[in-house]
Amino acid sequence: MKIQGKMFIWLSVFILAVAVVYGLWSKEPAGTTALFLAFGLCLMVGYYLAFTARRIDTLAQDNKEADVADEAGELGFFSPHSWQPLLLGLGGAFAFASVAIGWWLMYFSAPFILVGLFGWVFEYYRGENRTQ
Incomplete structure (x- = not known):
């Protein structure tokens, strides 16, 4: 670094x-x-x-004397499947399109953004990770 x-x-x-x-x-x-x-x-x-x-x-x-294999290993946890980025991306696309088309389109994009954002943040707070 x-x-x-x-x-x-x-x-x-x-x-x-x-x-x-x-x-x-x-x-x-x-x-x-x-x-x-x-x-x-x-x-x-x-x-x-x-x-x-x-x-x-x-x-x-x-x-300077390290090999490529020295940094090998697990990089972290990445979600194998998630629909939340798609919802967030669609909401963001509609929100940016609302600047060109009309601000009324923001009302339709806000639910997509909110559901995608909250779904992505709290995606793994189900089951054993859920707080009581």
Whole structure:
């Protein structure tokens, strides 16, 4: 994670330089603002990765003499099947379409978003995990 943190911090420095040059040269506010926001986002991600890298053990990607197999193993739990992302995606698509079509479409997309979001968050709070 140290390498990724350094990469994002250096990328943010580059984007800052480009934003300053672009802002002075073009005097166009939208692109300049977008570049400064990209600088801020890269800086936040780089700081987070660098801060987290100091708190955890050294990973195989930080060791120059590590093999690819050193990082092998279980990555975590991923849900094998879930319909909730589909509902959330449809609701989000309708919500973004409501900007172009009409705000009335937001009333139809809100239930999809709410059911998809709550269903996804509480998907595994059934059976033995359920709180009484």
